[in-house]
Amino acid sequence: MNKIIVGMLALVLVAVSVQAQQADARAAKRALAEYRLDPHASTAKLKKAIAAILPEPAGEDVSDPRFYILKGEIFNTLASQIVLVKQTGLGSLEELPQVDGVALKAFNALTTAVEKHAQSVNSPSYLLRDAMKGMQEAQGMLYNFGSYAFEALDYGSAYLHFSSGLACHEILKSQGEGSVLDDAYALMDQKYVTGMAALNNQMPEAAKPLLEELYQANYDNPAIYEGLYTVHANGEAANLDAAYRYLKTGREKYPQDASLLFAEINHFLKLSRLDELTDRLKTAINREPENQSLYLTLGSVYDNLYQRESSAGNSEQADKYFDQAFTYYSQSLEKDPTNFDALYSTGTLYYNRAASLTMTLSEMSGDFSAAGRGQFEALEAEVFAAFDKALPYFQKAEGINPNSVETLIALKEIYARINEPETSDALEERLEHLRNGGTNATSFFNK
Known part of the structure; x- marks a missing residue:
């Protein structure tokens, strides 16, 4: 009997919900x-x-x-x-x-x-x-x-x-x-915007089949090649070789597209394929001559090439790369003289040259012959000249960012080497203040 009542109640509830x-x-x-x-x-x-x-x-x-x-x-x-x-x-x-x-x-x-x-x-x-x-x-x-x-x-x-x-x-x-x-083109356009929305929302697995379909259909938009590169170059199953094939195809099909060019530059930067970067960065500069970051990036590439050749003992080629690095860092500073990264990078360029020469100087210290002493003194003069050239760039960089640990370390070392211990110690104090969690409210060189 109870079951019948419950069943009738259920029917009433359903009827009431339908009526509502x-x-x-x-x-x-x-x-x-x-x-x-x-x-x-x-x-x-x-x-x-x-x-x-x-x-x-x-x-x-x-x-x-x-x-x-x-x-x-x-x-x-x-x-x-x-x-x-x-x-x-x-x-x-x-x-x-x-x-x-x-x-x-x-x-x-x-x-x-x-x-x-x-x-x-x-x-x-x-x-x-x-x-x-x-x-x-x-x-x-x-x-x-x-x-x-x-x-x-x-x-x-x-x-x-x-x-x-x-x-x-x-x-x-x-x-x-x-x-x-x-319309086939309208359908592809819809798949394109859907894929781009997924990609921008960090949904590569949703974007991938849509972009792959457009790629196979030879859809006329360079963004799908950069999108497919992004999908394949990131995540747990990242495959840079497969990713670059899409990018390379896009670059060949759309050689004037700036976005694909910058994607290729970033790809080679990620792989540290420096020799392949220089021409591409120069192309990018020709297209965007007011883009200061391009000059800084190209200067950095030449800086790395200089260090590579210097370490290998190829001094003639190293000097050429050094000059190119300085040229592009200088062009970056011409665009913006207050750019911290350009100032710091130029100072580091000279600082690293001085440090490299110092190592050679140490190897020569055991030669007490007249010729040996002459070579030692000449090289020592080069070391101090390099530190002297680095100094104003680091000073200006510290003036812009007084809380840069790297800049303070470089300045402290330079003043110690040029025998100005009081300045070196003062910079050490500021450095320790930062390391202990503090901040420098004002610049040491712009008091």
Whole structure:
């Protein structure tokens, strides 16, 4: 007997939930119809329709797709009003109902309607046609809202909207209906923006198949080559060789594209392939002559080449690279004389030369012959000359950033070597202050 009562109670609950859903649907449908009669008079009716349709129906036996079709229709209406305000500037977004992800909600409601229709053997065919009509309208809304999100740098939301637009296309095609993405180029464009949104949102696994498909289709946009390089060059399964093949193909196809050029420069920097960098950086400088960082980067490349050849004992080639490094560091400083990195790098260039010569000087210290002493003194003069040239660059760098540990170490060592212990000790004190967690409020050289 108890089981029968419980069963009857369940039937009553389902009946009540169905009646409540139907009442909500009637109220929402009536409010939507009234709003459409005069949408400019008041948004109260649209707000009423949304308030009536927002709650999810309760009960497991609620399967009528009409509720979800109406829900999709109401959300599509609100989405279209938002787009109208954004595109024309007429009206106010604040006056419209505030619903997060309204285009996504429309699409999800219509997707549910299609599922409910498929699950019911008695659902009339016209309901599927109504759902498809709503899907076609939702497609445009999803693209518009995805574009708004992309422009606002909200790449996660952009990806959700764009990928839902692709899913919408698949549903429409499965029912033999027309889609705004029936044009092959429009479909590729949609996949492109979806892939770019995924990539910008740090979702390489979502971006990869989309970009690969565009690559195979020879899609005409250089960004897909940089995107595929990024996908394959990062993460646990990173493969720089495979990644560079995409980049190399893109560089060959779009030799004038600056973004691909910079990606290639960064690739060779990552691999320390210095010899291949110089020409590419010079090309980049020719294209962007006011880009100071390019001069600094090229100076750094030549600096590293100088150190490599100097260590190998190739003094003639080392000197050539040294001169090139100084030239590009100087050009960087011409663009901005207060650039800390350029000042510090130039000082370091001379400091490292002095340190290298000091090692040679130490090896010569055991030769007490007249010729040996003469060579020693000549080389010693070179060491002090190099320190003298490094000093003003480090002083200016310290003036810009008095809390650079590396700069203070270099200055302290130089003053110790040129026999100015008081200055060296004062710099040591400032250095210890930093190491103990303090900061230097003012520059030592710009008091």
